[in-house]
Amino acid sequence: MEEGPAGGKAREASVAREHTTDVLIAGAGPVGLSAAAELRRRGVPCRLVDRLPERLPYAKAVGIQPRTLEIWDRMGLARTVLEAAAPMRGQLIHVNGSEVARIELVLPPEVPYGFAALPQYETERILEEYVAGLGTVIERGTELVSFVQDEGGVTARLRTATGGTEEVRARFLVGCDGAHSTVRKGLGLTFEGGAFGEEYMLADVVADWDLPYGYGVRASHTADDGSTDDLLVCIPLPGAGRYRMSMLVPPALSTRPSDGAEVVHGLEGGRVPELSDIQTVVDRLAPRPARLSRMRWSSVFRISHRIVGHYGDGRVFVAGDAAHIHPPTGAQGMNTGIQDACNLAWKLALVVRGEAGPALLTSYDAERRPVGEEVVGRTVRHATKGIESDADDMETLMLREAQLLVGYRDGPLAGAPYGPDDAPQPGDRAPDCPGLTTPVAAYPLRLLDVLRGLTGQVLVRYAEKGVGDAGAFDAAVPGGLHTVTVVGRDAPADTPGYRDAAGEFARLYRPDGPTGFVVRPDGQLGARFPLSATREALTGYLASLSAAE
Numbered sequence: 001m002e003e004g005p006a007g008g009k010a011r012e013a014s015v016a017r018e019h020t021t022d023v024l025i026a027g028a029g030p031v032g033l034s035a036a037a038e039l040r041r042r043g044v045p046c047r048l049v050d051r052l053p054e055r056l057p058y059a060k061a062v063g064i065q066p067r068t069l070e071i072w073d074r075m076g077l078a079r080t081v082l083e084a085a086a087p088m089r090g091q092l093i094h095v096n097g098s099e100v101a102r103i104e105l106v107l108p109p110e111v112p113y114g115f116a117a118l119p120q121y122e123t124e125r126i127l128e129e130y131v132a133g134l135g136t137v138i139e140r141g142t143e144l145v146s147f148v149q150d151e152g153g154v155t156a157r158l159r160t161a162t163g164g165t166e167e168v169r170a171r172f173l174v175g176c177d178g179a180h181s182t183v184r185k186g187l188g189l190t191f192e193g194g195a196f197g198e199e200y201m202l203a204d205v206v207a208d209w210d211l212p213y214g215y216g217v218r219a220s221h222t223a224d225d226g227s228t229d230d231l232l233v234c235i236p237l238p239g240a241g242r243y244r245m246s247m248l249v250p251p252a253l254s255t256r257p258s259d260g261a262e263v264v265h266g267l268e269g270g271r272v273p274e275l276s277d278i279q280t281v282v283d284r285l286a287p288r289p290a291r292l293s294r295m296r297w298s299s300v301f302r303i304s305h306r307i308v309g310h311y312g313d314g315r316v317f318v319a320g321d322a323a324h325i326h327p328p329t330g331a332q333g334m335n336t337g338i339q340d341a342c343n344l345a346w347k348l349a350l351v352v353r354g355e356a357g358p359a360l361l362t363s364y365d366a367e368r369r370p371v372g373e374e375v376v377g378r379t380v381r382h383a384t385k386g387i388e389s390d391a392d393d394m395e396t397l398m399l400r401e402a403q404l405l406v407g408y409r410d411g412p413l414a415g416a417p418y419g420p421d422d423a424p425q426p427g428d429r430a431p432d433c434p435g436l437t438t439p440v441a442a443y444p445l446r447l448l449d450v451l452r453g454l455t456g457q458v459l460v461r462y463a464e465k466g467v468g469d470a471g472a473f474d475a476a477v478p479g480g481l482h483t484v485t486v487v488g489r490d491a492p493a494d495t496p497g498y499r500d501a502a503g504e505f506a507r508l509y510r511p512d513g514p515t516g517f518v519v520r521p522d523g524q525l526g527a528r529f530p531l532s533a534t535r536e537a538l539t540g541y542l543a544s545l546s547a548a549e
Contacts, residue, residue: 021047022352024156024170026144026183030061030120031320031337032176033127037075038345038521040134042455044352047168048136049158051143055128058297059119059204059244062235063088063331067403068338069113070432070523073448077130078113084122086238088115089214091387094287096221103387107398110508112432112448115402117237119204119244120334144182147173149315172348173316176341179304181322187313193306193325193376196383199249201273203298206241207234207282209290219285232285246328247281249273249300273298303327305380307372311365317344324372327383330401332375339406339522340368346521350545357546367408404429408524415527415541423510426527430519431509435502436486439493447505450484450498456521457481459538461531462505463514464488477538481518
């Protein structure tokens with residue numbers, strides 16, 4: 001059979017073969033681990049391979065966005081993450097030695113989580129332990145070499161840790177294998193973009209200074225022509241006084257990698273920046289005197305910005321850095337990749353279980369590639385001009401940075417809008433809300449508490465006055481959806497369901513009379529409709545999952 005560049009572009013004729021796994025995932029970073037976690041908790045077998053013999057000890061990605069914490073809450077992981085993470089409370093911006101802005105990372109009170117910092121190796125450890133608990137262990141030292149797909153599946157060739165080769169037959173292949181992705185190259189997908197000319201040093205150090213806890217620092221020097229000719233960015237990490245610092249590299253440490261698509265760590269080759277190199281820049285730019293110590297690692301890297309032309313082809317998909325890379329400004333990259341994985345995984349699970357048609361998988365590119373394009377453009381703009389140059393008001397800016405405004409209203413799965421124009425509509429994030437009570441629990445619940453651990457579509461039925469409200473709960477629910485009932489705070493005391501005691505559900509969802517909401521497995525709204533039309537609305541929505549061309 002004929003193969004493409006890495007064995008995946010061309011397709012062989014369909015041959016009946018037994019699948020050895022449902023999904024093969026190449027790459028066991030945060031994105032690949034997230035894909036495996038979402039598949040395994042839905043009962044879908046998968047294999048997770050990674051060419052590295054062990055987890056890298058580098059804090060490459062450190063920011064955890066509130067939206068990612070909401071996703072991890074649905075998985076039951078949020079508490080573990082919160083125990084390991086540090087808060088991100090704001091950023092101090094200094095130019096030419098003077099403070100010019102102080103950004104407070106403040107979100108509306110109904111948002112359950114704030115911004116956090118967690119080194120990537122800790123994120124990977126937590127996710128790896130979670131996935132292992134579901135029965136999937138990373139196959140270390142195992143590299144995807146090539147693949148080819150046909151109408152019935154994907155045949156992949158692996159190079160194993162012992163140096164041998166193995167052929168794997170899977171229904172689907174997901175490439176979470178980084179900016180130099182074998183999967184992307186095998187599909188022959190474009191990866192358009194460029195790289196900044198500047199090189200940077202990166203270091204994980206302890207700083208002894210009197211800056212406020214939980215605040216990052218961006219200190220720069222502006223030349224006479226208005227350009228930035230010196231830069232220091234410090235992100236707080238867990239641990240007393242520990243920061244990940246980045247800064248422009250001096251000529252003596254220049255490495256000039258050929259494409260700069262990934263962080264190139266000094267430990268992998270070339271001269272490693274020493275603590276004195278980092279101290280020199282801190283002495284020059286830091287807003288307070290600081291003595292650095294206990295450097296864990298350092299490296300030299302360049303910043304690239306690229307996005308793939310399509311997020312997949314047939315039975316093969318890419319996610320995370322394999323699909324998009326961009327400046328680290330605002331900690332958008334890893335979080336966007338994790339959401340790629342969650343968006344794809346629940347759809348793959350439905351198709352593998354025969355609960356939706358293969359056409360559903362086309363919605364992955366339709367929903368996620370516009371998000372990737374927006375993130376690449378915004379992070380490049382913020383990296384070159386600063387986040388303070390954004391035209392949005394501060395509340396909108398914070399919500400967007402928190403990834404709480406990601407939505408798919410224009411996507412193929414978004415049903416018809418219903419209710420007030422400014423209410424959450426199909427495709428939008430399903431807001432969390434506090435103040436739900438039951439006759440038994442002596443404490444109020446959040447909607448996230450109610451949804452935690454559920455893996456499928458959830459129908460949330462709301463009626464102000466309960467079951468007597470126009471026969472609101474009499475309609476049959478097709479498709480085996482999990483059902484949650486929310487009633488108004490003035491409903492009779494014996495009304496079953498969660499009582500909106502604080503009125504927050506009504507305020508945030510703005511139901512137009514008795515209203516039904518479908519919450520997708522990734523926490524987005526799938527449908528919104530009057531409860532009197534429950535059967536018709538759900539039948540139409542579930543049918544759309546099989547016809548999402």
